[in-house]
Amino acid sequence: MSSSYTNRLLRVNLSDGSIKIEKINQDWQNKFIGGRGLATKYLVAETDPKIDALSKENKLIFVTGPLTGTPAPTGARYMIVTKSPLTGAVACSNSGGYFGSELKFAGYDMIIFEGAAEKPVYLSIYNDEVALKDASEVWGKGVWETEELLKSAEGDSEAKVAAIGPAGENKVLFSCIVNEKHRAAGRSGVGAVMGSKKLKAVVVRGTKGIGVNNPTQFFEDINRSKEILKDSPVTGKALPAYGTAVLVNVMNEYGGLPAYNFRKAQFENAEKVSGETLADTRLVANKACFACTIACGRVTKLPDEASEQYIVSTSSRNWKNAGEGPEYENTWAMAPLCGVDDIDALIKANWLCNDLGMDPISYGATLACAMELYDTGAIDEKTAGMNLAFGNAEALVKMAYATGYREGFGDYLAEGAYRLSKRFGHPEFFMGVKKQEFPAYDPRSVQGIGLAYATNNRGADHLRGYTIASEIMGIPEKTDPAATEGKAALTKLFQDATGVVDSSGLCVFSTFAIGLPEIVPMINSATGSNYSVDDALKIGERIWNMEHLYNLEAGISGSEDTLPKRILEGKIPEGPTKGMVNRLSEMLPEYYKLRGWDSSATPTEAKLKELDL
Amino acid sequence: MNIKVKFFADLRNRFGKESACRLPEGSTIADLFKQVELPEELTRIVLVNGKSIEGNMNYGLCDKDTVSIFPPVGGG
Amino acid sequence: MKTLRVDISKCTACRQCELACSWHLTGSFNPAKSAIKAFVFDTIARYVPYTCFQCDEAWCMNSCPVSAISIDAKTKAKVVDKDRCVGCRVCTIACPFGTISFDSATGKVYKCDLCDGDPSCVANCPTGAITYGDVDTSSTSRMSQWALKLTDAYSVKEASL
Missing domain, CATH: 3.60.9.10 (Aldehyde ferredoxin oxidoreductase, N-terminal domain)
Incomplete structure (x- = not known):
């Protein structure tokens, strides 16, 4: 078959x-x-x-x-x-x-x-x-x-x-x-x-091709999903037009856009690096991945003058060519988080990350950490090799080269923000969890994503439990970002469901319009399997626990399911979310309970048996 | 009352980036939408001074409020 | 007579057309065996679906030594008869556009056959980059978009005042 x-x-x-x-x-x-x-x-x-x-x-x-x-x-x-x-x-x-x-x-x-x-x-x-x-x-x-x-x-x-x-x-x-x-x-x-x-x-x-188990049913299932994706204003309109970069202004208006290494939660120049500005001034096309009917990819070009700026001689790239990005996460990490408002420097730094092969989220976050160290005098221009003040667009681009090639101060940046902040005596400047840097949502303004950051298995991460969909966008249903009630259950649900999507071969962005009731039938008609939605959710929970057990054995204990002091105690200084912190202690115990883990985050025997692990 | 209205994403094509609106005392979000001729179904996120109205179209406005309006959006 | 048309400003290079076409031709999802291909010219940000557009000259048909290619009465497409094809590949050399190809798995050539009048690529293109319309009138809609632009340039009434 x-x-x-x-x-x-x-x-x-x-x-x-x-x-x-x-x-x-x-x-x-x-x-x-x-x-x-x-x-x-x-x-x-x-x-x-x-x-x-x-x-x-x-x-x-x-x-x-x-x-x-x-x-x-x-x-x-x-x-x-x-x-x-x-x-x-x-x-x-x-x-x-x-x-x-x-x-x-x-x-x-x-x-x-x-x-x-x-x-x-x-x-x-x-x-x-x-x-x-x-x-x-x-x-x-x-x-x-x-x-x-x-x-x-x-x-x-x-x-x-x-x-x-x-x-x-x-x-x-x-x-x-x-x-x-x-x-x-x-x-x-x-x-x-x-x-x-x-x-x-x-x-x-590959020229062998693949088949599916039940073609008639499969075409019916995928065509239904294609219709839903097309009719959805998110997947059918907003994402192809603006990409995820549309979120810059959303999070900024909310007071949830971390700036200056999380010293603030709004960026005064957000508009200059927003998805709207990108679409109006630098976007030349939108692009899709294989079989994707959403096409959120950004394709951009630099104006001629900008393509000549900040070039380092090791470059063999043609900066006048079109390239892809930036999207929301990389925009945020390399612009507002670093206080930079130069969209061309942002585009170039993003392309460098692609060509050198490094994560722009972690790069931007590590640079922002370095900028805070510089701002407080913990490092000076001699150590850094250049001025690393917040907002320095030249530093954004030049340090990308230095980091990729591990040259000069770049060798320290290459270690990530956790190790960088410790090296220079300020571990409290590391904004992340389990040594991985935070992504683009301030957990003080959005409570549930803070719980997700603290508990996601691969460290601070937004994709493995994207509660933002509910807390900010209202998908599938709106929850109040400032509330902690119900967030433990919400986070667990997102984490488990995402495990299924991540195992299916589909993109999580499909879930802005379709859900497991549409995805599971596609898996079944493609392969001949017979999962129900409940079966699938159980698999998602099983995957979550398997990853968690691995981490426990690797020496990452429940004590690391936490957030930095600045997030738990450092109140947002101004704006619509002034005074907020993340109230993790109101969510974490309930989360462990729902997961069937004890207070040290260890899955109980009963839970392991239930999940066949 | 003087209300500042900010539009985002494709709403800008129709309404521009910003508008200053005058509304009678006690007006709600629903009244504002009516005045600028904005159908509710084109919007998804509505903030008043950065706080979400949580879908409550009867949310009351005060003088000098800033209203930020977004269509349905997605991201990562 | 209808023809395939391509609007490259709408193509996002999702390659659903390749999946649809290869399913129609081979019964499997196999872009390598699709008669239509979405070419990605990344440095200039252009994505172009390309296939046989059923030219009148029909070099493929005229070069075939065993008359395996003929014109379909309904669609006017040049269609390969797989039973007659001997896999000599002369047509693949004769076609200047490269839009007829050889499949080593079957030993036969394949090309766009317009899916008997209901092209799968058209049905599965999410953006309308590929359409199927009357060959004599399908340029008119593109022309009218540019005609409309002229109305921005000046108003006859105002100019005569």
């Missing part, structure tokens, strides 16, 4: 160069669906949570979901699953573009990389022809140039490439893996793991 699973995984041992094809464990596939859930199970089963993330004991997993590569709307997604060198916790980092679907067309659901190569290599996949090849010609090059060179080397302009840039090679702790030049598995330093294995890129081309 046909299925949209290929049921095959590639196991590549970089130490001995062996490449094997294995059948996907069917029992695990039933219990975890695919994507994030399935790959995490493999990681848990095959590695010790206590290993060093940059050692050859770590494994790096590329994984697709059952709907990746199908016409299910937003069926583009793949995940990178590994142990994070930034947090020491489990890392699952999601990306779109075309790479994931191409891997399915070549005949694989997953690739597991083990060990480490002696010299730089890349993996070339063309259907059944899989080989490790010498990457010395591209080692040291940016992601964009690497992609062009490898496509040329393989003689295939339609090949899809996922690569690291200099940041990953230099093991910048928040470096990432980039495909199609601008789409990234961004957070938690997965690029550094790839760099530690001397794996430069994966190049894939």
Whole structure:
């Protein structure tokens, strides 16, 4: 019988160069669906949570979901699953573009990389022809140039490439893996793991195609979802027109846009870097990932004068070309958080992050931390190599180069805000959880996202439990951002449901319009599975607990489910949310209770049994 | 009463960035929408001085209030 | 007679057209075997769906040594008869546009056949970048958009005052 699973995984041992094809464990596939859930199970089963993330004991997993590569709307997604060198916790980092679907067309659901190569290599996949090849010609090059060179080397302009840039090679702790030049598995330093294995890129081309189990039912299911996405004002209108950058003004008006390293929750120049300004002045197109009917991607161009600014001589890039981004998160981290209001510097810094291969959220947040250190005199111009005052647009761009190449002060920035703040004697300037920097919503103004930040398994993160959808946007229903009541249940629900979406191969943005009642039938008709929505939610809960157990064993205890002092006690100084803090203590105990964990965040025996873990 | 109204995203195409509105004492959000000819279904987030009206169209306005209006939005 | 038309300003490179077409031609989701392809020219931010537009010259049909390509009576598309095709690939060399291709899995060539008058790519394009309309009148709507712009330029009534 046909299925949209290929049921095959590639196991590549970089130490001995062996490449094997294995059948996907069917029992695990039933219990975890695919994507994030399935790959995490493999990681848990095959590695010790206590290993060093940059050692050859770590494994790096590329994984697709059952709907990746199908016409299910937003069926583009793949995940990178590994142990994070930034947090020491489990890392699952999601990306779109075309790479994931191409891997399915070549005949694989997953690739597991083990060990480490002696010299730089890349993996070339063309259907059944899989080989490790010498990457010395591209080692040291940016992601964009690497992609062009490898496509040329393989003689295939339609090949899809996922690569690291200099940041990953230099093991910048928040470096990432980039495909199609601008789409990234961004957070938690997965690029550094790839760099530690001397794996430069994966190049894939597939011509086998995939089928589905029940085509008639499948087309009915996906067409219904496509209609809903089209009719929704969010997925059908707002996201294609403004991208996620529309949120800059939303959060600013609310008093939830952290600025100046969370000293404030509003930015006086938010309009200059808003989604509206981007659309009016720099946007040249919007773009979609594979099979996506939303098309939220921003494609931008710099005006000629701006393309000449702040260039460093190591650059081989053409700044006059169109590029992608910025979206909301990267805009926020590199502009308001750093006090910068220069949209062109922002665009350029974002492109640098894409080409060097590093997470713009963590980069911006680390720079903002450095700016606060500079502002308080903990570091001076001599140490930093340049003026690092809040608002310095030149610093935003120049420090991106320095960080990616680990040059000068950039070597310290490359360690992330947690280690940077400690190094210079001010750990209280680290704005994040479990050593990962916060994303773009102030948890003092929005209570539920604060609980999500504190408890998300990969550290401070917005995507694995995006309560903002409810608290700010009213999706599926509006809750009061300033209230703590009901937030424990809300957060758990979002976290569990997201686990399902992350395992399916669809993009979380589809959930602004459709939900599990539409997604689960698509998985069933594509694969022949028979999950109910309740079954799926249970799987989401199982995935959550499995990741959490891994973290506990890795040495990350419940005491780290907390927020920085500035968030718990440092009241917002002005604006509509003046005086607010995050009231985590009103939410966390109830959250543990709902999760079936004791007060030390350990799942009870009963809960583990219930979840079959 | 003098009310400042700020429009965002595609609402700007129709209403511009900002408007100054004069309304009688005791007016509500519903009255404001009627005056500027803004259908409620085009909006999703409405803030008065940064506080959400939580869908309450009878939210009472005061002199010198700032109202921020957004259409349905999504993000990440 | 109807023709496929492409408005590249609307294409987002989602490649749903490739999925729809490959399903129609092969019964699997396989962009590599789609007759229509959405090309991404990233540095200039242009995305272009391209396929055979059923030219009158029909080099493919005229070069075929076994008359495997013929004109469909209803749609006027140039259609490949897979039973007659011998996989010589001369048509793929003759077509100057590259829009007829060889599939090594089947040993036959494939091209756009207009899906018997209901093109799948059109039905599945989320933005309307690909449309299917009357060949004699389908330029008119594009012309009218530009005609409208002239009305901004000046008003005849005002000019004559």
